[in-house]
Amino acid sequence: MNGGGGFGGGGGGFGGGMNMDDIFSQFGDIFGGHFGGGGGGQQRQQLRGSNLRVRIKLNLEEMVNGTQKTIKVKKMKLAEGATSKTCSTCNGSGVQVKVMNTMFGQMQTQTHCGTCQGIGKVADKIPAGANSQGLIKEDEEVTINIPAGAREGIQLNVRGKGNDAPFGGTPGDLLVVVEEEVDATIKREGDNLHQELYVSFAEAALGTHKEIPTVGGKVKIKVDPGTQSGKILRLSKKGLPSIDSYGTGDMFVHINVWTPTHLSKEQKEFFEKQLENGEMMAEPSGKEKTFFEKVRDLFD
Ligand SMILES: [Zn+2]
Structure with missing residues (x-):
């Protein structure tokens, strides 16, 4: 018999297969990592307040x-x-x-x-x-x-x-x-802005100028004589500057013709007379754009 086997197979008897090199490499980490660098007093923490x-x-x-x-x-x-x-x-x-x-x-x-x-x-x-x-x-x-x-x-x-x-x-x-902040008058849609503009029946018929708010200040716009309700005016580059590109959005002004809701006696008689005489009737030419056509035009 040779003595080799008697100790349970080589180095195995010394605690689970660990050899001396492993042990010293672990000590090396401890000494090297924490004490090797010097400057012992520098380890104080800088505590930071929470955000x-x-x-x-x-x-x-x-x-x-x-x-x-x-x-x-x-x-x-x-x-x-x-x-x-x-x-x-x-x-x-x-x-x-x-x-x-x-x-x-x-x-x-x-x-x-x-x-x-x-x-x-x-x-x-x-x-x-x-x-x-x-x-x-x-x-x-x-x-x-x-x-x-x-x-x-x-x-x-x-x-x-x-x-x-x-x-x-x-x-x-x-x-x-x-x-x-939700704006009562101006709605945002991406970089574009939308607002409703109400004009009176007379203003729509005769044409007018209106001041409207934009993010760059007030802007005067022209409402042509004979403007129909639902017309959309596009004010180029009066929207928001784009975040992703150099472009600027547009402002869309949606025109609404306000139908009078309270008529005086004289006004009532005036409109009744128009009706009797067949004046001021709706006369669509057939070329009026539908809502969807107007929307499509905006994005062409
Ligand atoms: Zn302490």
Whole structure:
């Protein structure tokens, strides 16, 4: 018999197939990773406050041209009179060193200090109302610059205006989500805008000029004599600047002829006379465009 088999097959007896090279490579990681780089006191954590998210309503003009808004934000702030002291667990280093005795001698491992979460400081004096980190909920006015071209759903990041971090950390950010204010008169459809324009029966018959609002200010438009209800005027490039391309949308003005709903005695007699004489009757030529033709023309 040779002795080879007696120890249970080569190196196998020494604990589950691990050889000495493996063991030392693991120690190498520990020593190399945590202690090799030097600069022992540099491990203190910079704690960051959490981000806050608010919604802000903007009308079309504000979204297109940009604006400045001052809003009130409820946020965690370091309370007045809150003081901190050096963490006694880690002596301010933010790091806890654990020493383990092993068969190879003493081994050290470093972790973030559990008492101060690695910032090296703990609360000392905490004013009434503040939490254990010295933070208290307060209103703050924040002025936000909204750049031109904002759109529904866009998120602006205002650095450092979120919640404070406890004791010397960096405040979080204020995330501002843009919401489009529903406009009673102007409707958005992609980059194009639509609005209804009501003209009187007399204006439609005689023709007129009307001022209408656009995102670039008021624009004067001409309503031709004999304009029919349902006519759509297209104002080129009076819509919104495109986000994806360099183009600009159009403004569509939908003309509605307002039928009088209250007639004086004289007016009533006037219209009755027109009717008797067969005047001012509807006289479609057959070339009038249907609603669908008008819509199709707009997108040709
Ligand atoms: Zn500590």
